[in-house]
Structures are given as structure tokens and as C-alpha cells.
Amino acid sequence: MIRDHSGRLPLAPALLLLGALLAVAALASIGSGAYDLALMDILKVVAGREASDPVAAMVVLEVRLPRFLLGFLVGAVLGVSGAILQGLFRNPLADPGLIGVSAGASLAAIAVIVLGGTALGGWVTLAGQWALPLAAFAGGSGTVILAWRIASRAGQTAVATLLLAGIAINAVAGAATGLLTFYASDEELRSLTFWTMGSLGHAAWDDLVLGAPFMILALMAAPWLARPLDAFLLGESVVGHLGYRTATVKKVAILVVGLGVGAAVAVSGLIGFVGLVVPHLVRQLLGASHRVVLPVSALMGGTLLVAADAIARVVVAPAELPIGLMMSLIGGPFFLGLLMRRKVM
Amino acid sequence: MRLRWLLFILIGLSLASGSVFAEPSRLVTADGAITEIVYRLGQESRLVGVDTTSGYPEQTAELPKVGYLRALPFEGVLALKPDMLITSEQAAPARNLERLARAGVRVAQLSSRWTAEAALERILSVGELLGATEEARALVAGVEADIRRILQNTGNRDYQPRILFILAAGNHSVMLAGSDTAANALVELIGAENAAQGIKGYKPANREAILASRPDAVVIAESTPGQFDIAGWPEVERLEAWQSGHRLVADSMFLLGFGPRLPEAMAALNDALPGQREIAANDP
Numbered sequence: 001m002i003r004d005h006s007g008r009l010p011l012a013p014a015l016l017l018l019g020a021l022l023a024v025a026a027l028a029s030i031g032s033g034a035y036d037l038a039l040m041d042i043l044k045v046v047a048g049r050e051a052s053d054p055v056a057a058m059v060v061l062e063v064r065l066p067r068f069l070l071g072f073l074v075g076a077v078l079g080v081s082g083a084i085l086q087g088l089f090r091n092p093l094a095d096p097g098l099i100g101v102s103a104g105a106s107l108a109a110i111a112v113i114v115l116g117g118t119a120l121g122g123w124v125t126l127a128g129q130w131a132l133p134l135a136a137f138a139g140g141s142g143t144v145i146l147a148w149r150i151a152s153r154a155g156q157t158a159v160a161t162l163l164l165a166g167i168a169i170n171a172v173a174g175a176a177t178g179l180l181t182f183y184a185s186d187e188e189l190r191s192l193t194f195w196t197m198g199s200l201g202h203a204a205w206d207d208l209v210l211g212a213p214f215m216i217l218a219l220m221a222a223p224w225l226a227r228p229l230d231a232f233l234l235g236e237s238v239v240g241h242l243g244y245r246t247a248t249v250k251k252v253a254i255l256v257v258g259l260g261v262g263a264a265v266a267v268s269g270l271i272g273f274v275g276l277v278v279p280h281l282v283r284q285l286l287g288a289s290h291r292v293v294l295p296v297s298a299l300m301g302g303t304l305l306v307a308a309d310a311i312a313r314v315v316v317a318p319a320e321l322p323i324g325l326m327m328s329l330i331g332g333p334f335f336l337g338l339l340m341r342r343k344v345m
Numbered sequence: 346m347r348l349r350w351l352l353f354i355l356i357g358l359s360l361a362s363g364s365v366f367a368e369p370s371r372l373v374t375a376d377g378a379i380t381e382i383v384y385r386l387g388q389e390s391r392l393v394g395v396d397t398t399s400g401y402p403e404q405t406a407e408l409p410k411v412g413y414l415r416a417l418p419f420e421g422v423l424a425l426k427p428d429m430l431i432t433s434e435q436a437a438p439a440r441n442l443e444r445l446a447r448a449g450v451r452v453a454q455l456s457s458r459w460t461a462e463a464a465l466e467r468i469l470s471v472g473e474l475l476g477a478t479e480e481a482r483a484l485v486a487g488v489e490a491d492i493r494r495i496l497q498n499t500g501n502r503d504y505q506p507r508i509l510f511i512l513a514a515g516n517h518s519v520m521l522a523g524s525d526t527a528a529n530a531l532v533e534l535i536g537a538e539n540a541a542q543g544i545k546g547y548k549p550a551n552r553e554a555i556l557a558s559r560p561d562a563v564v565i566a567e568s569t570p571g572q573f574d575i576a577g578w579p580e581v582e583r584l585e586a587w588q589s590g591h592r593l594v595a596d597s598m599f600l601l602g603f604g605p606r607l608p609e610a611m612a613a614l615n616d617a618l619p620g621q622r623e624i625a626a627n628d629p
Contacts, residue, residue, distance in 0.1 A: 059448075182548070189546075204440060313418070318394065319397075319421055
């Protein structure tokens with residue numbers, strides 16, 4: 001591979017390569033699935049013409065296309081959120097799960113599944129089919145705000161306290177989830193097991209309508225954080241000296257992550273590893289500047305999730321693997337390999 | 346959304362019973378009990394796929410598996426180009442079932458209540474859907490007679506037997522079956538009482554609770570043969586019922602499916618019980 005004097009890849013070819021990979025993943029995502037479709041039929045459907053297979057239009061437009069878009073958005077949001085949190089906490093272990101977003105969102109969702117018929121019956125009647133995603137979103141944002149409040153004293157937010165608060169909130173939310181699991185009926189238990197493994201298998205335009213605005217908003221706000229986050233790398237006190245308002249930067253960063261990850265968990269369940277692995281990979285390949293890391297993490301996160309999903313749905317066809325499982329299966333060994341290589345270097 | 350979906354099923358079922366459509370030639374079933382019914386009705390040549398709960402009879406192993414009935418994939422089922430999908434109320438996600446219906450697959454969802462009546466109704470429904478009503482009636486008559494004979498036996502007892510029902514399934518390790526379970530329904534169906542009192546659903550087995558339950562018989566349902574290892578459960582081994590041979594270890598779909606093998610399951614449970622109270626009264 002071509003590397004410059006710092007051992008990094010130059011940005012332009014890297015972006016080109018990633019763009020090409022995304023195109024391949026997109027083709028695989030639209031073109032492959034358990035249901036066999038002729039390439040001609042797919043092209044006809046995309047061009048808006050009548051295909052020879054009567055269900056081709058439905059498979060491509062109602063199932064594969066929203067699934068591809070949702071997968072890309074979720075992956076992009078998780079990748080960016082991981083990069084933001086790792087920058088903010090100056091900690092390579094930070095990922096969206098760490099400050100309690102995922103735990104809060106999943107606790108709320110599981111509460112709706114288990115208590116939907118009893119204590120939360122009113123909410124379910126009120127919100128209808130939106131009950132679960134809206135609750136997950138509120139749970140995710142709520143926990144972030146809670147962690148934020150705990151860590152804020154006299155207008156200052158201590159990042160270390162935020163991290164600790166996140167860990168404690170994770171533990172409490174995890175215990176509450178466990179308690180709900182214990183009281184869940186056999187049927188509820190099975191539906192929440194599949195939810196916690198993460199899935200894009202039910203993706204439809206409905207999910208995009210609900211989740212996409214929040215996720216796109218988060219993605220659009222992220223670039224604003226790039227320069228301040230670079231300043232964070234030099235230490236929190238430097239941020240103020242460079243002319244950024246530290247409190248505002250932190251607030252925006254937390255809001256972007258809460259908004260994006262809350263929405264992502266709401267529509268696709270728990271998908272791990274993207275937020276942790278992708279920013280690392282980007283930094284290894286392209287350097288640590290957030291003006292590069294943030295957008296490339298989004299692109300790579302989206303591409304990776306779309307690719308993993310394309311594999312997950314054909315590898316055991318006609319059945320399907322949960323995408324969260326697939327992600328950890330690919331991401332885990334890959335990450336370990338990365339670590340081992342770094343040791344040698 | 347849910348109402349519209351229910352409407353789909355109802356329309357599907359009413360059309361099916363009016364036999365407006367031709368009988369299905371490519372059938373997918375997603376529920377172990379329903380698959381069993383299809384085989385018992387001699388209609389298995391139509392099957393092109395089953396779900397992972399369909400492991401009986403053994404020939405099902407040769408069919409493509411579309412995954413777990415609670416997570417049915419849309420494309421996966423559609424890829425088998427079925428003209429009908431018969432499944433139970435437990436099937437999910439609803440959105441994929443609705444999509445299948447829109448893609449031209451007739452989707453029928455049958456009740457999965459745990460009663461003898463529901464088990465018989467399921468046989469009739471499957472028979473009607475497949476245009477095998479005669480075979481279904483004959484099967485129902487046989488199953489119903491078997492059930493009645495067993496119930497006569499269980500009615501002759503001079504005591505109220507108590508059964509401890511243990512489920513060893515999946516990665517949930519070993520669990521006790523409480524109220525609101527198929528296991529509880531089976532126990533009560535043969536006139537016995539669940540020895541695990543105060544438990545709702547399947548809950549992780551508490552070792553002391555096992556000792557305290559002092560059942561007349563122990564029943565263990567395994568999702569795969571040999572899954573329950575008695576060596577790891579000395580409490581179960583200590584039970585008088587286990588030591589005196591009043592025990593049954595069997596496949597969980599056989600015991601809990603409420604399919605055409607329901608009479609056999611009832612008989613197996615009943616045979617595990619001591620015949621007369623005197624035997625059990627020897628308990629220390």
C-alpha cells in the first residue's frame with residue numbers, strides 16, 4: 001500500500017477506496033438475499049420498469065432498499081458517535097455503550113415489551129406501533145442527560161465523572177433489565193432476546209421515517225465538533241485557550257451522541273463493535289485529526305454494517321443471523337488482530 | 346396496524362375454508378406441532394420448508410429450515426416460493442407475515458392454546474387448509490379417543506398427584522415450569538398438580554425449591570437429547586420420586602407441542618406417576 005512519511009495513507013485515495021467499497025457493499029445489499037432475483041429484474045425495478053418476477057419490486061423497494069439505507073445510517077451514526085466519544089474522553093475504550101446510551105435505550109425498550117400489557121398499557125395504547133422505538137429513544141437521551149447532570153457542577157462538566165456516572169448508570173440499567181427479564185413471560189423473553197441481539201431484518205420505510213431525521217441531524221452536526229475535538233486531544237484546558245467554549249462543545253457532543261445512538265438503538269436494537277472498532281481503524285489508517293476521523297468513521301461505519309448485514313442474511317439462508325452477532329463475530333477478531341499488529345510495530 | 350393485520354388472517358382463513366383457492370402445492374410450516382400434523386395427514390410431499398421448532402418426524406431434517414418461528418425472515422420464506430405458510434400465533438415479526446401475505450403467500454395463523462380441544466381444532470384447521478378434511482377428521486377421532494381413554498385412567502386415582510416439571514432447553518440452562526406454561530397445562534390436563542408452586546413461567550431452578558417440592562413424579566423436558574445431566578443436579582436425584590423410578594425424561598417438543606402426539610405425551614406423564622397413593626406415602 002502507498003503510505004506517506006508518517007506511515008499513513010493519503011486521504012484522497014483512501015476516500016476513493018472507501019467510496020468504492022461502499023458501492024460494492026450497496027450492490028451486495030440490494031443484489032443479494034435469500035430470494036433469488038435476476039440482475040435484470042433488479043435493474044428494471046430500480047429504473048422503475050415492470051420486472052418479470054411480480055414480487056421483485058416488493059423485495060427490492062420495500063425490503064432491501066430501506067434495509068440498506070437503515071443499515072448505512074445506523075452504522076454511520078455508531079461510527080461517528082464512537083469517534084466523538086473517544087475524542088471527548090481522550091479514551092480509546094469509549095464507545096456509545098459506555099455513557100449509558102445503549103443501556104438506557106434498551107432498558108426502555110425491554111420495559112415496553114415486558115410491561116406493555118400491564119403497567120405501561122396506557123403508553124402502548126397511546127403510542128401504538130411507535131411505543132417501542134419512541135421509548136428507546138427517550139430512554140437513550142434520558143440516560144445521557146442524567147449522566148450529564150450528575151457530572152456537572154457549577155457550570156463545569158468533569159469528563160472523568162461523566163465516564164464513572166455512565167458506568168454506574170450502565171450497571172443500574174443492566175440490573176433493571178435483568179429484573180424485567182426475570183419477570184418476563186416465556187414469550188416476551190424470546191422476543192427480547194432477538195431484540196438485544198440487534199436486527200435489521202424487519203427494516204421498512206416506517207423505521208426510516210422515525211429514525212432517519214434524528215440520525216441525519218446527528219451526522220450533520222458532527223463536523224462542527226471536529227476542530228474542538230482536535231483541541232481536546234491536547235488537553236481540556238487547551239480547548240478554552242484556543243477560543244472554543246468547552247461547555248458548549250461537550251454539550252453538543254453529548255447531544256449528538258444521545259440523539260443519534262438513541263434513534264439507532266430504537267430502530268435496530270443493540271449492535272455492538274461498530275462504535276469501538278471503526279474510529280480506531282480510521283485513526284490507524286489516516287491519522288488522528290477529527291476533520292478526517294469523523295466523516296471517514298461515518299462512511300466506514302455505514303459501509304461495514306451494510307456489508308455485515310449482506311453477509312448475515314445469506315450465510316444461513318433461508319434463515320438469517322442477527323446482525324449484532326455477525327458484527328461482533330467479524331469485529332472481535334479483527335480488532336484483536338489490529339492490537340497484535342500494533343504491538344509488533 | 347395490528348387490526349389490519351388481523352383482518353388479513355381472517356380474510357385468508359375465510360377464503361381458505363371457502364376453498365376459493367386451489368390447495369397449496371408448496372407449503373411452509375412454522376411450528377413443530379403444525380408440521381407434525383402435516384405429516385400425520387400424509388401431506389408432507391407438499392412441504393418445501395419448515396422452521397427450527399419442527400424436528401419431528403426425522404424426515405423434517407431434509408427440508409430447508411427458515412429459522413425460528415419468532416423471527417421469520419421475509420426473503421427466506423419467500424425464497425422457497427411457497428403458496429401457503431401455516432404457522433401459529435407465536436409467529437413473529439408481524440410485519441414479515443404481512444409482507445408475505447402481500448407478496449401472494451396465503452398466511453394462516455392458528456391458535457396455540459394449550460388445551461386438548463385446541464390441539465384437535467388445529468388438526469382440523471390444517472386439514473381444511475390442505476383440502477384433507479377427511480384425513481383430518483379420522484386423525485381427530487383417533488386422537489380424541491386416545492385422550493378420552495387416558496382421562497378415564499387418570500379419573501380413577503385415589504389421590505391428587507403432584508408433578509415437578511423441569512425444562513432443560515437452549516442456553517437457558519435448567520428451569521422449573523410454573524403456572525402459565527405449556528408444561529403446567531399438560532400437568533393439569535392429566536388431573537395432576539404442579540409441584541412448583543408460586544412460580545410463573547419458566548424460572549431458573551432453585552435447588553432448595555426442588556427439594557421442598559416433594560413431588561410424586563419428576564418430568565424433565567429436553568430440547569436436545571441428553572441435555573439434562575442428572576450428575577449436576579443431586580437435589581433432583583435425592584427426590585424420592587426420582588429414586589423410586591417415578592421419572593420421565595423426554596423431548597420438549599413431544600411433551601409441550603400439543604400436537605397430534607398429545608395423547609402419547611399425556612400417557613407418558615401418567616405412566617410416570619405412582620399408581621396408588623400407598624407407594625408415594627412411603628416417602629420419608
